[in-house]
Amino acid sequence: MRKSGRGEMLYRLPHIRPGQVVGLLGGSFDPPHAGHAHISREALRRFDLDQVWWVVSPGNPLKSRGPAPMAQRIAACEALIGHPRIHVTDFEAQAGTRYTAETLATLQSACPAVRFVWLMGADNLAQLDQWQDWHDIVARVPLGVLARPGQRISARMSKAARIYRGQRIPGRQSRALAFSDAPAWCFVNVPMADISSTEIRARGDWRGLSKS
Numbered sequence: 001m002r003k004s005g006r007g008e009m010l011y012r013l014p015h016i017r018p019g020q021v022v023g024l025l026g027g028s029f030d031p032p033h034a035g036h037a038h039i040s041r042e043a044l045r046r047f048d049l050d051q052v053w054w055v056v057s058p059g060n061p062l063k064s065r066g067p068a069p070m071a072q073r074i075a076a077c078e079a080l081i082g083h084p085r086i087h088v089t090d091f092e093a094q095a096g097t098r099y100t101a102e103t104l105a106t107l108q109s110a111c112p113a114v115r116f117v118w119l120m121g122a123d124n125l126a127q128l129d130q131w132q133d134w135h136d137i138v139a140r141v142p143l144g145v146l147a148r149p150g151q152r153i154s155a156r157m158s159k160a161a162r163i164y165r166g167q168r169i170p171g172r173q174s175r176a177l178a179f180s181d182a183p184a185w186c187f188v189n190v191p192m193a194d195i196s197s198t199e200i201r202a203r204g205d206w207r208g209l210s211k212s
Contacts, residue, residue: 011091011094011095011110012089012090012094013053013089013091013110013111014051014053014087014089016050016051016111016114018113018114019113019114019115020050020051020114020115021047021048021049021050021051021114021115021116021117021178021179022049022050022051022052022053022114022115022116022117023040023043023044023047023049023051023052023053023116023117023118023119023144024052024053024055024104024107024116024117024118024119024141025039025040025043025052025053025054025055025119025120026054026055026057026092026100026103026118027054027055027056027057028056028057028059028067028073029054029056029073029076029077030067030068030073031068031073031076032054032073032076032077032080033080034080036054036077036080037080037081037082037083037086038190039119039121039146039190040052040054040081040083040086040119041083041086042146042188042190043117043119043144043146044085044086046144046146046174046175046188046190047117047119047144047174047175047177047178047186048174048175048178049085049117049178050085051085051086051087052085052086052087052119053086053087053088053089053091054077054081054086054087054088054089055089055091055092055103056070056073056074056077056088056089056090056092056093057092058070058092058093058098070090070093074088074090091103091106091107095107099131099132099133100118100131100132100137101131101132101133101134101136101137101140102133104116104118104136104137104140104141105136105140108140108141115178115179116141117141117142117143117144117177117178118137118141118142118143118144119143119144119145119146120143120144120145120146121145121146121147122145122146122147122152122154122155122187123154123155124145125143125145125155125158125160125161125185125187126154126155126158127158128158128159128160129158129159129160134160138160138164138182138183138185139182139183140182141182142177142178142180142182142183142184142185142186143184143185143186144174144177144185144186144188145185145186145187145188146188146190147187147188147189147190152189155187156187161187164183164185167183167184167185168184168185168186168187169184169185169186170186171186171187171188171189173186174186174188
């Protein structure tokens with residue numbers, strides 16, 4: 001359990017020691033797949049993280065269709081991970097936050113001695129300017145961006161990348177990202193399998209497809 005800075009709430013969070021660095025990979029994980037696990041392992045190494053937390057959201061505000069039930073997605077994530085430094089949390093459901101900016105503010109209040117890095121695929125960087133209070137996200141924590149197939153050019157030419165081009169850390173210095181003051185971001189190219197949750201649902205390989 002972690003208590004918020006105001007002493008008002010207790011949250012169930014993975015164990016973390018003060019001063020450690022946690023990468024946050026947020027999403028609906030509907031369903032989780034090998035690509036999520038792969039970029040998490042790459043993030044641990046490339047950004048010199050102590051842990052990665054999968055922040056499973058109740059729902060994505062940018063998507064009209066609701067995801068599979070939360071308990072089903074959490075269980076699928078835990079069954080997939082198989083890594084001692086990658087953990088699953090339902091923090092957004094506990095805290096009642098809907099948007100990433102709210103989640104980060106609440107999480108930083110709950111864990112003031114922990115350094116957080118927000119992790120995202122390059123496709124999310126390409127649409128970051130559509131996120132609620134996205135400038136606040138960039139101002140709060142460093143961003144670790146991991147390339148996905150076919151998204152490198154659109155991400156690097158995105159509105160967010162252009163506005164914050166002066167705060168970009170070169171990929172060869174990626175291990176310095178976590179201890180850089182926000183705003184800061186780093187784009188790294190990693191070998192990835194071209195797989196997505198959307199494709200898995202379309203194939204009918206996820207039993208949560210009919211649940212909304």
